[in-house]
Amino acid sequence: MTDKYNEILERLTASDQVFAFQEEVHKSGITYREFINAPKTLPAFFEFGLLFPEWEFIVFNNERYTFQEIHKKAAQTANALKDAGVKKGDRVAICMANNPEYIISFMAISSMGAVCVLLNSWWVPSEISYGLENSE
Structure with missing residues (x-):
């Protein structure tokens, strides 16, 4: 062996x-x-994932997702953000637990050229306000 x-x-x-x-x-x-x-950049990492779209990409509890499934959900989320007026360079906060939606949100925001503002979901409201007000 x-x-x-x-x-x-x-x-x-x-x-x-x-x-x-x-x-x-x-x-x-x-x-x-x-x-x-x-891959040296995030877009290159996403492109690399598309070489193996049917491979498992995320395993979360009893859920399993391929790269293709996550990539599709990220594209849908990016389109929804664009429809809501988010554009390249805008800051978009993510404040949630570590789950597939976190990764989907991160992929969506970064793929459209917006900036992810990552906030700790354990923060109290005053800490979240501080994080939002002081992100650049």
């Missing part, structure tokens, strides 16, 4: 593969691994 595992790992992390990585030393002295062929 170990030989087969190592063989698969070597194939997946070869320098020309998407999971190729290098070790990088941070200025703090901590060494971490960095994927060198991974």
